[in-house]
Amino acid sequence: MTPSEQPAIGTRLLGEVKANRLSQDMVEEAEEWVKIVLFRAGSGHYAFFGHNIREILSGNEIHWVPGLPEFLPGLINVRGDIESVIDIQCLLGEPRGATGGPGLIAMAVGGTFRSGIMVDAIEDVLDIPVNSIQPPLITLGAGVRDLVAGQIQLGKRLIPLLDIGKLQERVTL
């Protein structure tokens, strides 16, 4: 190839840039990502899969119903729909009244499950690679261990990722 037949350097570098981007896109496509909602309940930090959280409600009055177990504090009226509310702190064994917060309710859905879940605060919504979800440590407390799908490392913190299906099993009579 004579010098006049070689592609201009700009053209060659552009080709390399495009090739690099293509291979990067392929890597990203191969890596599955998932959205998570990070929240605080009591003094603990936990997460749900984002696809399980439909909306976050604030200021809803919880109506007490006779005969419910402690983890079901009552019902809320969501635009005319009556929804149950789960006290997740109670199930996780978090000490009550340790921190408090604005008192939010995360509307959770998944399969046949549908309920509000009391949380103290929403801390973040993140996209993480699925393969970054680690199996739960056996040292997790019994209350938490029964409810987790895995754990995620955020900085120095290990955050239990809660499984709506396991939560449903736990609270269904």
Added chain:
Amino acid sequence: MTRSEQRLQLLLFRLGQTRFGVLACQIETLRGHDGTGSARWFHALLGFPESPSYRAPTEALVSRGELSSTWIILDATEELLDIPLEAIKPFPELVEPFSLRRGLWGILLDNEQLVFIVDLQQMLKLDDISAMNAGEIANLN
């Protein structure tokens, strides 16, 4: 009559801050409570942890078939509502097993407030079964 045309007459009453409704056809008559008699308290049947203060205790005679009736003391009867069956919402799936154990079978939204619909006959039956399990004598009629 189709399901959509079916209507219910509900007697609404309160207990503390909570509103309840009962099918009017379950109540034979109402009378004031004079502090005597063997009527059963609604809060006890419902399993309230403590006795709330009754503002206007009223005795309702609940039919339990052709042979017997039982007086129940309700509080603060409010009004008689005529509503379509469709206005009643079931309890959410997680809550329903627990509410049915107390005779609560539906919810009415009345002016954004929740009214729990109670089956007084079922409530009496459940209470009798509970009493029998506790070794007490009960009348299941």
